[in-house]
């Protein structure tokens with residue numbers, strides 16, 4: 558039971574605080590331990606935007622690849 562809880566916690570906390578090393582919750586803009594601002598890649602909008610941009614770039618690259626096959 559405690560093992561399952563540990564795994565869930567670990568999965569959600571990817572980034573560590575650059576000031577105190579605390580494992581921060583995903584999407585948290587401030588550290589839960591020392592209240593310093595999080596790095597930009599832990600912000601919610603960044604976590605949403607990056608996969609979105611990556612998939613858009615992949616779609617663009619793929620369409621270029623398809624047009625190069627036709628021409």
Ligand SMILES: [Zn+2]
Nearest residue numbers: 574577588591
């Ligand atoms: Zn911290």
